Amino acid sequence: xxxxxxxxxxxxxxxxxxxxxxxxxxxxxxxxxxxxxxxxxxxxxxxxxxxxxxxxxxxxxxxxxxxxxxxxxxxxxxxxxxxxxxxxxxxxxxxxxxxxxxxxxxxxxxxxxxxxxxxxxxxxxxxxxxxxxxxxxxxxxxxxxxxxxxxxxxxxxxxxxxxxxxxxxxxxxxxxxxxxxxxxxxxxxxxxxxxxxxxxxxxxxxxxxxxxxxxxxxxxxxxxxxxxxxxxxxxxxxxxxxxxxxxxxxxxxxxxxxxxxxxxxxxxxxxxxxxxxxxxxxxxxxxxxxxxxxxxxxxxxxxxxxxxxxxxxxxxxxxxxxxxxxxxxxxxxxxxxxxxxxxxxxxxxxxxxxxxxxxxxxx
Amino acid sequence: xxxxxxxxxxxxxxxxxxxxxxxxxxxxxxxxxxxxxxxxxxxxxxxxxxxxxxxxxxxxxxxxxxxxxxxxxxxxxxxxxxxxxxxxxxxxxxxxxxxxxxxxxxxxxxxxxxxxxxxxxxxxxxxxxxxxxxxxxxxxxxxxxxxxxxxxxxxxxxxxxxxxxxxxxxxxxxxxxxxxxxxxxxxxxxxxxxxxxxxxxxxxxxxxxxxxxxxxxxxxxxxxxxxxxxxxxxxxxxxxxxxxxxxxxxxxxxxxxxxxxxxxxxxxxxxxxxxxxxxxxxxxxxxxxxxxxxxxxxxxxxxxxxxxxxxxxxxxxxxxxxxxxxxxxxxxxxxxxxxxxxxxxxxxxxxxxxxxxxxxxxx
Numbered sequence: 234x235x236x237x238x239x240x241x242x243x244x245x246x247x248x249x250x251x252x253x254x255x256x257x258x259x260x261x262x263x264x265x266x267x268x269x270x271x272x273x274x275x276x277x278x279x280x281x282x283x284x285x286x287x288x289x290x291x292x293x294x295x296x297x298x299x300x301x302x303x304x305x306x307x308x309x310x311x312x313x314x315x316x317x318x319x320x321x322x323x324x325x326x327x328x329x330x331x332x333x334x335x336x337x338x339x340x341x342x343x344x345x346x347x348x349x350x351x352x353x354x355x356x357x358x359x360x361x362x363x364x365x366x367x368x369x370x371x372x373x374x375x376x377x378x379x380x381x382x383x384x385x386x387x388x389x390x391x392x393x394x395x396x397x398x399x400x401x402x403x404x405x406x407x408x409x410x411x412x413x414x415x416x417x418x419x420x421x422x423x424x425x426x427x428x429x430x431x432x433x434x435x436x437x438x439x440x441x442x443x444x445x446x447x448x449x450x451x452x453x454x455x456x457x458x459x460x461x462x463x464x465x466x467x468x469x470x471x472x473x474x475x476x477x478x479x480x481x482x483x484x485x486x487x488x489x490x491x492x493x494x495x496x497x498x499x500x501x502x503x504x505x506x507x508x509x510x511x512x513x514x515x516x517x518x519x520x521x522x523x524x525x526x527x528x529x530x531x532x533x534x535x536x537x538x539x540x541x542x543x544x545x546x547x548x549x550x551x552x553x554x555x556x557x558x559x560x561x562x563x564x565x566x567x568x569x570x571x572x573x574x575x576x577x578x579x580x581x582x583x584x585x586x587x588x589x590x591x592x593x594x595x596x
Numbered sequence: 597x598x599x600x601x602x603x604x605x606x607x608x609x610x611x612x613x614x615x616x617x618x619x620x621x622x623x624x625x626x627x628x629x630x631x632x633x634x635x636x637x638x639x640x641x642x643x644x645x646x647x648x649x650x651x652x653x654x655x656x657x658x659x660x661x662x663x664x665x666x667x668x669x670x671x672x673x674x675x676x677x678x679x680x681x682x683x684x685x686x687x688x689x690x691x692x693x694x695x696x697x698x699x700x701x702x703x704x705x706x707x708x709x710x711x712x713x714x715x716x717x718x719x720x721x722x723x724x725x726x727x728x729x730x731x732x733x734x735x736x737x738x739x740x741x742x743x744x745x746x747x748x749x750x751x752x753x754x755x756x757x758x759x760x761x762x763x764x765x766x767x768x769x770x771x772x773x774x775x776x777x778x779x780x781x782x783x784x785x786x787x788x789x790x791x792x793x794x795x796x797x798x799x800x801x802x803x804x805x806x807x808x809x810x811x812x813x814x815x816x817x818x819x820x821x822x823x824x825x826x827x828x829x830x831x832x833x834x835x836x837x838x839x840x841x842x843x844x845x846x847x848x849x850x851x852x853x854x855x856x857x858x859x860x861x862x863x864x865x866x867x868x869x870x871x872x873x874x875x876x877x878x879x880x881x882x883x884x885x886x887x888x889x890x891x892x893x894x895x896x897x898x899x900x901x902x903x904x905x906x907x908x909x910x911x912x913x914x915x916x917x918x919x920x921x922x923x924x925x926x927x928x929x930x931x932x933x934x935x936x937x938x939x940x941x942x943x944x945x946x947x948x949x950x951x952x953x954x955x956x957x958x959x
Contacts, residue, residue, distance in 0.1 A: 333737050338813060351812070361808055364755040369813040370733040370820070374696050374899040386896035387781070392727040393850045395895065418750070442896070448722055449714070450701060450732040451814020457733070458896040487756045532758065533749035533805070533821040534959070536737040596897070 388442030412539030417531025475582030751805030775902030780894025838945030
């Protein structure tokens with residue numbers, strides 16, 4: 234547990250923010266069961282980097298770009314003893330101030346399943362779906378760190394009737410933490426320069442609320458009560474070994490969505506409900522790639538900020554045991570009850586993607 | 597122009613943030629053709645208030661709540677000469693870091709008009725509309741201050757075809773800057789404690805992009821390229837004389853949307869296109885009130901942050917000359933051209949709501 238690290242060959246460490254003994258938030262790297270406090274590492278004495286490492290969130294470090302990201306990882310490869318402390322002595326907090334949150338709808342299987350559930354009798358996937366990665370903006374203020382309790386929300390579940398949701402669901406997603414900032418458009422072959430790292434996201438959903446409100450402006454209160462993300466962000470540079478070629482797309486994507494070497498992340502995910510793994514979605518089956526999502530999001534000139542979170546949307550497969558939500562897994566027979574505990578985990582090649590957990594408490 | 601102010605009887609001044617000679621952003625109050633620099637005013641020597649007045653945006657002051665807001669207005673009533681400088685010597689910048697942006701759909705007339713335009717042959721207003729103030733989250737990173745040039749965006753205007761929008765539109769809205777922060781639900785009769793002030797909002801829209809993308813997740817790239825807001829925020833406390841009783845609602849609103857004394861703001865707005873006023877929408881005709889919007893937004897437990905912006909959605913009336921968008925005004929015959937200049941202005945009782953302007957530049 235106190236082993237020294239050999240920086241020459243090891244993968245970059247996940248980054249996060251912790252409180253030690255209830256103190257102020259501090260940037261940290263996770264090294265197995267330990268954390269390394271960033272401010273204690275021997276980095277070059279550059280004022281901008283020093284300021285970023287002293288900040289209460291990772292946003293400033295993300296803004297500095299790859300040279301700074303490499304500098305902190307190099308320093309973490311040979312940490313002074315004073316930098317290291319056991320993870321159990323820390324309280325991880327939300328690692329970024331989320332500047333904007335965009336939730337995509339990148340799984341064809343999920344879009345098909347939900348089209349059938351919400352719009353029976355019509356074609357489940359609309360004509361626009363295969364031409365662009367559809368998405369909507371979510372609420373940033375209610376993004377919470379793994380471990381935060383999820384209070385059952387109220388909403389209108391029938392016209393004019395405010396009640397506690399009776400159809401509380403989870404959504405298993407991958408999230409990409411973005412930056413440095415850039416004014417769009419970001420060309421698809423430059424997109425990965427603005428993808429800092431990967432987290433797991435549980436986009437909790439109240440299906441009865443969502444169903445009543447979502448036409449014509451999309452999801453709102455059915456989603457905005459809470460979204461959980463991992464405490465630790467796995468740097469994209471740690472995941473090069475887990476890339477796979479993008480599956481074919483039909484029709485072929487528009488030029489601004491066509492990369493030279495399109496890739497998806499081959500992440501094996503699992504959904505654990507009250508201690509039992511009930512589903513194992515795989516991100517390699519996603520239709521739209523992270524680079525396509527970022528290129529689309531910014532093609533209209535939108536500003537990207539260091540600290541933006543883009544998520545894939547629910548990841549579901551076609552095979553049994555790969556559903557990314559309870560609605561799909563149980564077909565409406567079972568929803569989350571008070572006291573239920575959900576943990577999402579992920580592994581991408583040699584890299585563990587950590588976990589995002591949350592327990593439902595009464596509303 | 598250099599007249600002294602008599603703080604005993606005058607309405608609170610609008611607040612904003614300015615750069616002087618290209619310097620750092622500074623909090624300021626607008627006094628006609630002058631500004632008063634907040635840091636130069638004689639306020640109580642309280643560390644939190646001092647820190648808030650030295651911040652680069654109004655968020656921290658908003659977080660401090662009404663006592664601090666009153667303190668700065670009292671101090672502005674008797675400003676030292678050093679605090680005052682001509683508005684023309686300042687560059688107003690975005691006055692808040694927008695924490696979340698929620699755009700409502702509160703005008704029945706607008707919802708009816710757009711239902712007809714986007715979904716001909718179906719009932720224009722869906723069943724859910726009269727039961728709750730529908731809304732979606734917009735993009736915070738691309739909210740810009742009045743005067744910022746608006747670059748014509750690209751988007752898919754036919755499946756797979758990326759082109760400059762040919763249907764660039766404006767939307768005339770009122771915005772409410774929210775805070776202090778609170779965990780929802782916020783009871784409707786406490787809502788106004790979290791409404792700091794009012795701005796004008798132009799939610800620029802690319803209708804051809806919006807039309808192709810908005811089902812089923814709502815507006816996205818058709819809106820997220822730019823949203824303009826006023827540089828100066830009129831405190832809600834300056835607008836008590838402009839309140840009017842809320843018109844009847846049918847069906848009666850659910851209990852959590854029923855205020856003791858429901859009010860709407862009687863703001864007279866105008867849309868100026870290239871120097872000519874083409875439309876005069878009135879906010880008093882809005883169906884949903886600001887308190888209803890805030891109560892609904894937070895009823896599911898969502899966090900409200902100091903710096904949230906909630907907007908009414910396009911304000912349109914039933915009479916000729918009261919449309920809040922070009923789609924409604926010209927019926928699709930005319931859209932914004934490069935070089936077009938749009939200014940929205942507002943007056944609410946004795947209080948001028950300032951203006952929000954922008955000029956279209958080629959994409």
